[in-house]
Amino acid sequence: MYSLIKYELKNRTAVITINRPEIYNALNSQTKHELTEAINAADRDPNVGCVLLTGSGRNAFSAGQDFHESKDLDPSDAKAWLNSFLPMYEAFRNFQKPIVCLINGSCAGSGLQLALLCDIRLATPNARLGLTEINVGFPTITGSTMLWDHVGQGLTVEMSLTGRLLDAEESLKHGLITKIVPWENVDEEVMAYCDDLAAKAPTAIRSMKKWFRMLTEDNFRRSFEFGADAHYIGYLSGEPKEYQEKFLAERAARHKKH
Numbered sequence: 001m002y003s004l005i006k007y008e009l010k011n012r013t014a015v016i017t018i019n020r021p022e023i024y025n026a027l028n029s030q031t032k033h034e035l036t037e038a039i040n041a042a043d044r045d046p047n048v049g050c051v052l053l054t055g056s057g058r059n060a061f062s063a064g065q066d067f068h069e070s071k072d073l074d075p076s077d078a079k080a081w082l083n084s085f086l087p088m089y090e091a092f093r094n095f096q097k098p099i100v101c102l103i104n105g106s107c108a109g110s111g112l113q114l115a116l117l118c119d120i121r122l123a124t125p126n127a128r129l130g131l132t133e134i135n136v137g138f139p140t141i142t143g144s145t146m147l148w149d150h151v152g153q154g155l156t157v158e159m160s161l162t163g164r165l166l167d168a169e170e171s172l173k174h175g176l177i178t179k180i181v182p183w184e185n186v187d188e189e190v191m192a193y194c195d196d197l198a199a200k201a202p203t204a205i206r207s208m209k210k211w212f213r214m215l216t217e218d219n220f221r222r223s224f225e226f227g228a229d230a231h232y233i234g235y236l237s238g239e240p241k242e243y244q245e246k247f248l249a250e251r252a253a254r255h256k257k258h
């Protein structure tokens with residue numbers, strides 16, 4: 001059923017794993033589609049009381065957008081490409097049960113946005129979180145909108161303009177994550193956390209999640225409207241193609257050395 005993610009039920013927790021470790025669990029159209037399908041399936045399943053979202057391996061939760069898919073976009077396709085994220089984002093925002101995210105390594109760009117769509121973020125000691133879109137020529141509009149709700153204006157602006165990555169300790173300090181979980185007992189701790197959430201009163205959970213969504217809905221919608229225009233303008237300038245190609249070339253050179 002799925003080729004780029006894994007889905008399994010453990011007790012009453014649906015564990016969804018982005019399974020592209022060879023490219024740091026980067027997101028392409030197929031990955032987004034499968035994540036949407038999986039979260040909708042978990043929402044319909046009465047045996048699911050909680051979702052755990054994570055990435056395969058120990059290096060990355062998700063490094064964000066797969067640049068092999070986005071670097072050659074025509075400006076006329078930029079708005080549609082940005083809006084292709086909306087069904088996945090809406091599926092996560094409309095999900096009626098708790099979603100826990102385990103950030104196991106790099107969590108950048110749209111990978112961080114995906115983590116911010118979850119209710120609770122746990123992290124391993126090697127986690128590094130950031131809105132890195134500026135480094136590859138993108139404006140981060142929806143990402144900065146969601147981050148603002150978690151860490152406020154000052155840090156959001158700084159992270160968005162610099163593309164700086166926060167380590168696990170700094171992320172914890174600013175409330176971006178709830179807890180750092182050591183590798184030696186990560187599975188036990190995280191599953192216990194999810195089991196506890198799955199046992200909570202489901203009607204109360206649904207009401208709270210609906211209210212949380214209502215509190216942020218207006219700005220979320222506006223971010224996609226403004227973001228579509230911003231990405232069109234960006235691609236018209238040629239900067240996304242230039243910066244993404246530079247990033248891919250530098251990464252290929254680093255891998256060649258090793």
